Amino acid sequence: MKRARLKLGTTIWGATAFVFFGFILLPLLILIAVSFNPTTMIFPPQGFTLRWYTVILDKPDFLSAACSSTVLAALTAAISTTSGAAAAIGLHHYKGRFRALVQNILLSPLFFPAVIVALAISQLMLIMGVMANLAILVGAHVVVTMPYPVRNVTAQLSGFDGRLEEAAMTVGATPRQALLRVTLPLLRDSIVPSLIITFVLSWNNYTVSLFLASSDWTTLPLQLRAYLQYEYEPFVAAMSTILIIMSATLLFVVDRTVGAAGRSRV
Amino acid sequence: MTSKNGLRAGAPLLILPAVLILAVFFVVPLVWIVMLSFMTSEPAGTTEPHATLANYTHFLTDSYYLTDLLWRTVWLSAIATFFAVVIGYVGALVISRAPEKRQPTLMFLNMCPLWVNLVVRTLSLMVLLDRDGPVNHILMALGITSHPVQLLFNESAVLFGMVQMSVPFVVLSLHGVLKSIPRELEHAAMSVGANLFATFRRVTLPLSVPGILAGSILALGINMESFVVPILLGGGRVRFMSVAAYETATISNNLPFAATIGLVLLVVTLTMLGVYQRLVGSMSRVSIALRSA
Amino acid sequence: MYGISVSGVSKQFDGLPVLTDVNLSVRTGEFLSILGPSGCGKSTLLRIIAGLEEPTSGDVVIAGRTVTRDPVWKRKIGFVFQHFALWPHLTVLRNVAMGLELRGAGKQERRDRALAALRLVQLESFADRMPSQLSGGQQQRVAVARAIVLEPAVLLLDEPLSALDKNLRQDMQVELKALQQKLLLTTVFVTHDQEEAMSLSDRIVVMNRGVIEQIGTPEQIYNRPASPYVARFVGETTFFEGELEHREHGTFIRSSANGYIPLEADSSQTQSDRIAFVRPEWVTLHKPPYSEKRMWPVGKIERVIFFGATSDYLVRQGDSLIRVKAAGANDCFRRGDEVELQFAARLLPKR
Numbered sequence: 001m002k003r004a005r006l007k008l009g010t011t012i013w014g015a016t017a018f019v020f021f022g023f024i025l026l027p028l029l030i031l032i033a034v035s036f037n038p039t040t041m042i043f044p045p046q047g048f049t050l051r052w053y054t055v056i057l058d059k060p061d062f063l064s065a066a067c068s069s070t071v072l073a074a075l076t077a078a079i080s081t082t083s084g085a086a087a088a089i090g091l092h093h094y095k096g097r098f099r100a101l102v103q104n105i106l107l108s109p110l111f112f113p114a115v116i117v118a119l120a121i122s123q124l125m126l127i128m129g130v131m132a133n134l135a136i137l138v139g140a141h142v143v144v145t146m147p148y149p150v151r152n153v154t155a156q157l158s159g160f161d162g163r164l165e166e167a168a169m170t171v172g173a174t175p176r177q178a179l180l181r182v183t184l185p186l187l188r189d190s191i192v193p194s195l196i197i198t199f200v201l202s203w204n205n206y207t208v209s210l211f212l213a214s215s216d217w218t219t220l221p222l223q224l225r226a227y228l229q230y231e232y233e234p235f236v237a238a239m240s241t242i243l244i245i246m247s248a249t250l251l252f253v254v255d256r257t258v259g260a261a262g263r264s265r266v
Numbered sequence: 267m268t269s270k271n272g273l274r275a276g277a278p279l280l281i282l283p284a285v286l287i288l289a290v291f292f293v294v295p296l297v298w299i300v301m302l303s304f305m306t307s308e309p310a311g312t313t314e315p316h317a318t319l320a321n322y323t324h325f326l327t328d329s330y331y332l333t334d335l336l337w338r339t340v341w342l343s344a345i346a347t348f349f350a351v352v353i354g355y356v357g358a359l360v361i362s363r364a365p366e367k368r369q370p371t372l373m374f375l376n377m378c379p380l381w382v383n384l385v386v387r388t389l390s391l392m393v394l395l396d397r398d399g400p401v402n403h404i405l406m407a408l409g410i411t412s413h414p415v416q417l418l419f420n421e422s423a424v425l426f427g428m429v430q431m432s433v434p435f436v437v438l439s440l441h442g443v444l445k446s447i448p449r450e451l452e453h454a455a456m457s458v459g460a461n462l463f464a465t466f467r468r469v470t471l472p473l474s475v476p477g478i479l480a481g482s483i484l485a486l487g488i489n490m491e492s493f494v495v496p497i498l499l500g501g502g503r504v505r506f507m508s509v510a511a512y513e514t515a516t517i518s519n520n521l522p523f524a525a526t527i528g529l530v531l532l533v534v535t536l537t538m539l540g541v542y543q544r545l546v547g548s549m550s551r552v553s554i555a556l557r558s559a
Numbered sequence: 560m561y562g563i564s565v566s567g568v569s570k571q572f573d574g575l576p577v578l579t580d581v582n583l584s585v586r587t588g589e590f591l592s593i594l595g596p597s598g599c600g601k602s603t604l605l606r607i608i609a610g611l612e613e614p615t616s617g618d619v620v621i622a623g624r625t626v627t628r629d630p631v632w633k634r635k636i637g638f639v640f641q642h643f644a645l646w647p648h649l650t651v652l653r654n655v656a657m658g659l660e661l662r663g664a665g666k667q668e669r670r671d672r673a674l675a676a677l678r679l680v681q682l683e684s685f686a687d688r689m690p691s692q693l694s695g696g697q698q699q700r701v702a703v704a705r706a707i708v709l710e711p712a713v714l715l716l717d718e719p720l721s722a723l724d725k726n727l728r729q730d731m732q733v734e735l736k737a738l739q740q741k742l743l744l745t746t747v748f749v750t751h752d753q754e755e756a757m758s759l760s761d762r763i764v765v766m767n768r769g770v771i772e773q774i775g776t777p778e779q780i781y782n783r784p785a786s787p788y789v790a791r792f793v794g795e796t797t798f799f800e801g802e803l804e805h806r807e808h809g810t811f812i813r814s815s816a817n818g819y820i821p822l823e824a825d826s827s828q829t830q831s832d833r834i835a836f837v838r839p840e841w842v843t844l845h846k847p848p849y850s851e852k853r854m855w856p857v858g859k860i861e862r863v864i865f866f867g868a869t870s871d872y873l874v875r876q877g878d879s880l881i882r883v884k885a886a887g888a889n890d891c892f893r894r895g896d897e898v899e900l901q902f903a904a905r906l907l908p909k910r
Contacts, residue, residue, distance in 0.1 A: 017360040017372075023353065024379055024433055027390035030400065034393055042398045083284040090280030093273045106284060109292060111536065113491035115508040116528040119515055120295030123302065123525075139291040146284060163644040165273065166611055169631045170638035171658030171709060175273045177632075181657070185648045204383045207493045210512075224385045225498070228392075237393070240386040247381040255374055 028244055035237035052238035062239060065223035069203050072134070072219060076141040076202035081194045083142070084149030089183065092157045103154075110147045117144060118211035125212075137212050141202045148201070149194035156190040193254045200250055303525035321526035331527075336534065339507040342421065343489035346428035350485045351478060353429065354436025358477075359470075361437065362444040373441065380434050388498040391427055392418060419501025427495035432485035439484055443477030444470075479546045483539055490535040507531040562587040562713055562745030563608060568617030570603055570769075577603050578769045581617070585713075588743040590736065592756035594792070595766035601749045602717055604766070608747065609715050610634045622712040637706030637744075639716040643698040645690040651677070651701050652686040658709045676708035677701070679738060696727045703738070713745045720755065732759055753793045757781065765789045785908055787834060796836045797881045799904055803833075808854050812904065817877035821854060823903045835904035839871065839884040842902040844892055849899045860896045874900060 030043045035052055037045035056062060084106075091103055109117065121140050164186070168178040184191070206221040213222055220243075227236045306320050325331045361372045379387060395401055395417035402414040417423060447470060455465040496506035507527060515524035563585040570578040578600045585591045593601040606612040608619055610631030618627045626634050645654050653660075656673040664672070677683045680700040690698055699719060706714060719735075720728045736759050739746050750756050756763050757777040765772045765780060765788075773785035784790035787798060801814030811819045812835050822835055849857070858876030870885040872892060881900065885892075892898060 013360060013363060016356060017364070020353070020357045020360055021372075021375055024357075024430065025375065027387070027394045027430070028379065028382060031386070031390035031393055041393055042396065043393055043400050079287075083287055086280040087284035090277040090282075092277075094277035094281065095274060102281060102285065105288065105293075109288075111487065112296075113493070113508055113528060113531055113535070115491070115493050115511050116299060116532060117292065117295070119511065119521075119524060119528055120299040121291060123521060124295045124298055127298070139287065142287055143291045146288070150284070161642075161644070163640050163642065164646060166631075167638070167640060167644040167646070167705075168657065169611075170609065170636060171705065172632050172661045173657075174630075174632050175276050177661060178273075179276075182646055186646075200381055204381075206384050221383055221385045224383070224389075228385070228389060228498075236389065240383075240389055243386050244382050247383070248378050251374065251377055251381045255370070255377075 031237050032241045032244065035234055035241045037234050037237075039234075041232055041234055041237060052233075052235040053242075055235040056239055056242075059235070061218075061223055062220075062227075065218045065220045068217050069220035072137060072141065072217070073199045073202040075134075075138045076145060077195050077199035079138065080142045080145045080198040080202075081149045081191060084146045084198075085153045085187065085191050085194065088150050088153035088157060089179070089187075091154065092160075103150075106150045107147045109143050114144065114207035118208045121208075122211040133214075134217060137209070137217060140208045140212055141205060144205065144208055145198040145201045148197050149191070152190040152194050152197075153187060156187055160186070189258060192257055196250055196254050200247065204247075299525045300529065302522050303529050305522045321523050322530075324523070325526055325530060335505045335507060335510055335527075336530065338505050339490065339531070340534070340538070342425060342506070343428070343486060343492075346425050346432065346489045347482055347485045349425075349429045350432040350436050350489075351482045354433045354481060354485075355440060355474075355478070357433065357437045358440035358444050361441055376434050376437050379430070384431075384494040385498065387430070388427060388495060391423070391430065391499060395423055395426070418499065419503055421500075421504055423499040423501075424496050424504045424506070427499045428489045428492060431492065431495055432488050435484050435488060436481035439481030440474065440477040443474050443480075447473045475546070479543065482546075483543060486542065487535060487539055490538070491531065562589065562622060563747065564618075564620040565604070565608065566618050566620075568604070568607060568614045568619065570600070570607060570612065571615045576769055578607075578614070581769075581771055583764060583771065583774065585745055585747060586761075587745050589761045590739055590746045590748065590759060591762050591764065592748045592750060592760040593764045593766060594750060594753060594756040596751055596792075598768075599766045600769040601751075601766050605715055605717050605747060605749045608713075609636050609638050611638075635709070635712045637709065637711040637714045639699070639702045639706050639714070639719045641718040642722055643690075643695075643702045645698055645701055645705075647690055650687050650689060651682070651693070654690065654701060655705045655708050658705070662709075672708055673704075676704040679707070679741075680704045680734070695723050696731060699723065699731065700734075703735070707738075707742065707744070711744075713747065714739070716746070716748045718749055718751065721750070721752075728755070735759070757793070765792060767792075781838075783905075783908075784836070787836075787907060790836050790907065795839050795882050797839075797879060799835045799837070799879075800833055814877075817879055818856060819854070820856060820904050821902070823905050834907045836907060837881070837902050837904045839882045842881070842883040842900050843886060844872065844874070844883060844890075844898040845901060846892075846896065846898060855899045855901050857897065857899050860892055860894055860898060863892070863894055874898065876900060 033045055034041055034043050036048045036050070037043075038047040038049040038051070087102075087106055091099060091106075094102075118140065121136065125136060160183075164182050165175075165178045168182045169175070173181065204221060205219070206225070209219040209222055213219055224236065224239065227239075303321055304318060306318055357376065361369055361376065364372055393399055397414040397416070397418075399417075401417060402411075405411050405415065406413070451469050451473070452465050455469045460468065491508060492506075493508040493512070496504055497509045497512070500506065500509065508531060511524045511527040511531070514520050514527060518524075563583075565581055565583040568578055568581040569576065581600075581604060583604075593604060595601045603612060607614050608621070610626065610629060610633075614627065618625055620626065621634060621636070645651075646657070649657070652670070652673050655676055656664075656669040659669040659672060674683055674686060677686055680703055682697060682700050682704065685693065685697065685701075690701065693701065699722075702719070716735075720731050723731060732755060735748075748756070748759060757780075760777060762774060762776055763780050764774045767788050773780060773789045775783070775785075780789060780793055784793065790796045790798075799812050799814055799817055799820045801812040801817075801820070804811045804813045804819070809824065810822045812822060812833075813819055820835065845855075849855070856876050858874040858881065860872050861875045861880065862873040864871040864873070870890065872883045872885060874881045874883055883900065
């Protein structure tokens, strides 16, 4: 009797899990299926073809937008993670009065609607007569993504043993050397995921790029959106499928890095 | 200068780059936006450089803006948050009760949508809710409607999109809290005769309130400030604050007013979150007190 | 020639005094322990000597050079932390060799010298392992190797054995002392374990709430404590307080609690006239009939504590419970026996 109840319970859990994950993943799966549809962007597909994937190669706009997005995301990731991690380390050691204030300011872009930030920067550009360029775009993306490295590195630092840095100094390391040889290598578990997270956030960013992009620097999401409006065909689904797979892979990599490190800390 | 001071002395230098970048690309633009919201613009698109509250009074007195825009945004966000929390709670529950080995995989699956491009995600919803899409097919097959329903480019689509967007965040917030509730407490309840529902209602649910609070605040913030979902799934027909700000800036070319809309959105969002946190926080304290009495 | 000289060092944290006017000299090649309970400031003092903390006032001199304003990375010290502080992302060899790397030593030299240091702590074969693969005792030995590889002027150890099991601790004590004597390193060893301090040190500094109570050899600390605190902290003590009285067969303290307590013959002027103490092993017990002169206190055995190799008696005398060490295996006193306690208490010095 009890075993039957247990089995029923497990089945209910299983069914609920199935429904839940179906809810959040089904749309993406449907989109992937549509990318194989030879005719239109309709599900269920009426056939199977891979030709939309080859069509992508004929779309120079897409390829150049992908290129731009990648460069932008790489720069954003590098600058955002470096300055964010440095700030987190600095805040960790800083005992001054403004510590909490600075920390809140660094995290505040998370609370501001992206529209405001984008509007503000584009406005300022207009006033100053500066043309939209890569530097401004990177600056905006860095602002939007920096809270993540700051938060992640701060979290790892809170459990960090300060004696490790002191030990380095007792064998002759200056604070700078201690930082490079002891602190940074040990912060790898929060810095590497931050690099990837900021990269993805910048790569996927639509709102900020909408306000600040120009004809020289169209990003991938904007290009995708243009296709949605003007060329609604399955190749868009094919592009999307590639993006989905890439995102999932990057997430997997981050998962592994944090997971493995977490296990080795035991 | 001894070592402690060495570490401490170098600290400002490390913090400087981040602060500089934020100052230039965030603080200064924000200050400008606030200033801008107090200016007016001429039909020609130029701005008048004297301070006035005209924009704000215009916004707050015009029912079009107040009820149609602001209230609609709040209302839609609240509903979306509610559904997101309910669905997200179910998801978090399922994941936290799954076998230990499966949990990382399940969390991975939960996080997947968050890492996919927003445009792609809205596209997937467009395919889903299309007139010839699977949802319509199912509805017709079940006999609920006789011809395809317009599911896209309206409020329902935006609502659905917002729920879809925020559910993974709710799961993230709740997962940790649910995992930390000791199973023994539930077993203890069952051993004194509570069935699954009673155990859930009396043990699990009250103890997970902090997670619900955190998750709903996160979801509410995200939904209030969302831009991509309303603009792509709304098809220009759904009034939403952030979209209105964008359109006022680009189409109407009325930048000061766009700034006003954006700032009102910010203030209202932060106020709502603050009040909500205060309210639920005190309620959870009351319920804890009641339980221990 | 002094290895380390601390003069007038005081330290305040947020206005609260942690160290007050500490003066201390460590001779070259000496093994000095700083002994005290938690919170007495001993670790702070050690860290000030190391340069990990800055004193509010006072000076520190190491090997003839005033280092008070020198940051820790400029002082030629070796430091061993209580919880080892080995860098988890580096091998044992690289942990030991990091100091050499920082000095720009070549790869072969680094390897040779690091292995030599590891050889001194018998861990040469562990050179390529990671710290997480080592036991607590092994990690501590790596920490010691790391501290001595640079041939520092002084070796500073902050409760290095407190994190280890008791058995392991005793083995490590022997090894540390042997190493120190071999290298003739000026060593300062912080601990709260008085047995550890007594067995290892040439001299001991006893601290209490930021102040030095006494500096002396273990023998001096044990037999001639400078204050009730020191007497109580090191070894077992019974105190007697009262008025001095000179009688025909000697000097006594007369207390309301215990009656007449006999004192040592050579009570001098520098000693207090109120407090005396006695150690358990100074007392011999005798059964009736008692000596005719009746000058010894009489008590009743309340408890016998059997340790295996030895026994202790707790003797009720007057208002006090005096702990007495059994004379040997043949001691046959039992609970309830009335006994005569023959001893001479020692007066504590004047404050």
